[in-house]
Amino acid sequence: MSTLSREDVANLARLARIEMTPDELDHLATEMDVILTAVARVQEVATADVKPTSHPLPLRNVTRPDLVIPSLSSEAALSGAPAKEDGRFRVPQILGEES
Amino acid sequence: MSLSYEDVIAKYEPVLGLEVHVELNTNSKMFCGCATAFGAEPNTQTCPVCLGMPGALPVVNEKAIESSILIGLALHCSVTPFSRFSRKNYFYPDMPKNFQISQYDEPICVNGYVDVEIETEEGPKKFRIEIERVHMEEDTGKSLHMGGATGRIHGADYSLLDFNRAGIPLVEIVTKIVPGTGKYAPEVAKAYVAELRDILRSLGVSDVRMEQGSLRCDANVSLRLIGAETLGTRSETKNVNSLRSVERAVRGEMIRHAELLEKGQRVVQETRHFQEDSGLTRSGRSKEQAEDYRYFPEPDLVPVEPDAAWIEKLRASLPEQPTLRRKRLQAEWSVPEKEMAAMINADALDIVETTVKLGADPAKARSWWLGEISRIANERDIALPELPITAKDVAAIVALVSQGQLTDKLARQVVEGVINGEGTPEHVIQARGLKVVSDESALMVAIEKAIEAQPETAEKVRNGHIPAAGALIGAVMKETKGQADAARVRELLLSHLGQ
Secondary structure, eight states, X not given: OOOOOHHHHHHHXXXXXXXXXHHXXXXXXXXXXXXXXXXXXXXXXXXXXXXXXXOOSOOOOOXXXXXXXXXXXXXXXXXXXXXXXXXEEEEEOSSOSOO | OOOOHHHHHHHEEEEEEEEEEEEOOOSBOSSSOOBOOTTOOTTSSOOTTTTTOTTOOOOEEXXXXXXXXXXHHHTTOEEOSSBOOEEEEOOOTXXXXXXXXXXXXXXXXXXXXXXXXXXXXXXXXXXXXXEEEEEEEEOOOEEEEESTTTSSSTTOSEEEEEOSSTTOEEEEEXXXXXXXOGGGHHHHHHXXXXXXXXXXXXXXXXXXXXXXXXXXXXXXXXXXXXXXXXXXXXXXXXEEOSHHHHHHHHHHHHHHHHHHHHTTXXXXXXXXXXXXXXXXXXXXXXOSSOOOOOOXXXXXXXXXXXXXXXXXXXXXXXXXXXXXXXXXXXXXXXXXXXXXXXXXXXXXXXXXXXHHHTTOOHHHHHHHIIIIIHHHHHHTTOOGXXXXXXXXXXXXXXXXXXXXXXXXXXXXXXXXXXXXXXXXXXXXXXXXXXXXXXXXXXXXXHHHHHHHHOHHHHHHHXXXXXXXXXXXXXXXXXXXXXXXXXXXXHHHHHHHTTO
């Protein structure tokens, strides 16, 4: 039961901003397909009366009160930034010239 | 080709969809304890959670949930018994985690409505805007675009990011599609956002300041031929930062779409940015590839299941609905419809109400706020409530005028002084020496002087030509530097001249 194509993997890689070689795509397409097939088997076992589990903990409404606690200093916040300017994170151009 | 709005609506029917993002006014962020104050130094209100550091764990702000439920209740929504957060995955520099915690298929509130009334050629008409959902999410950071000529993202060389805003609680309110507004689509869109703003303000859950971005509107517009069933392709206009812009953006997009369609071209489904200066939109993020956010339930947050007792407690705390409040105040103050609308337009309702509560006569309070003070606000191009004059100041000034201690003319100078930061009305009166000259012997001296200076005019008045008195009254007012009560001067003058 093949469900994941090479194109699917290429698209996922693009969405995740991961660069992949053609070899890696071939390899991963097969490998991820095996994983999906294995997971699909679990779905076969799950009958209509079994609720999908997104949270294994039997917890609800875990909240905190609306209280301010001290933040990082600007220096600490920026300490891992590859580039910074005027107390801000500096990032490369987002959109190119207008068409 | 350039089409007029009339051309467009003669052939096409607009369909609207409005998404409004509201920043909640909680003290701390949605998932961490960082402060939310506006205007702090960049990147001084961040922590590992809102910077998206690996391993940092979010915890939901309880007040944000309560505010979201209040919003849903005020918009006549049902609160869902089970709601979850989801991750919306995409890459953009203003979002440090590379995903936004939002809600997807299980929002906190669904299925409500807002009624708005607008003026049409056939008189006032009511439109019901149906609400699809109200969901919770978090705001992104703020970008500064550097280089390039305009400071806009287009043509910038690089961008600078401040994450103080990242993680501030946001509530997104999404309408169902709104058909049937016809040519009134721009006005309906504006009225909806205005009504929503009033409701949110009455709830006290947000500052709802469009110019500061705490209330933001994305306007989806599509056109279809009148009578057609299927919907046209829509565009989504972002960056609409004032009520007036909502109206302009919808109107502008209707015309742009129609021009494309008339040329036999297609409308591209895309995000567009509204340009405040031109009133036009320009293409934003390209959507060559369809967005694929790969939503999945947020594993670090457990579901929200508000129980009936919690919901009912919140429902019991809902304030008076703004539309009902307006009707009540209109009746209490016996204000004509048109003036009521002017007050709402000028954002003056709250401040006039407060002024009245402090003892001012409603008509006087209204005329000060909508007259002289509005004039100054317009002159300085700021919103009425932003002027540095309070309801208390105005109530005090109204009281002084009614006690005869200030003339209207002097009172205007007091208002101006208060706005210029010269202190309270009492301070301004003292500092500028603005008391009414009520000492009648002093007035009589000025009157005698005026008569002496203009004997012929005085003679005319003696002979019954009353309008001539104006020149003498003017001279007295000038002599007393405008600090006399003109009506009293007139009485004294006329009786002195045997009239």
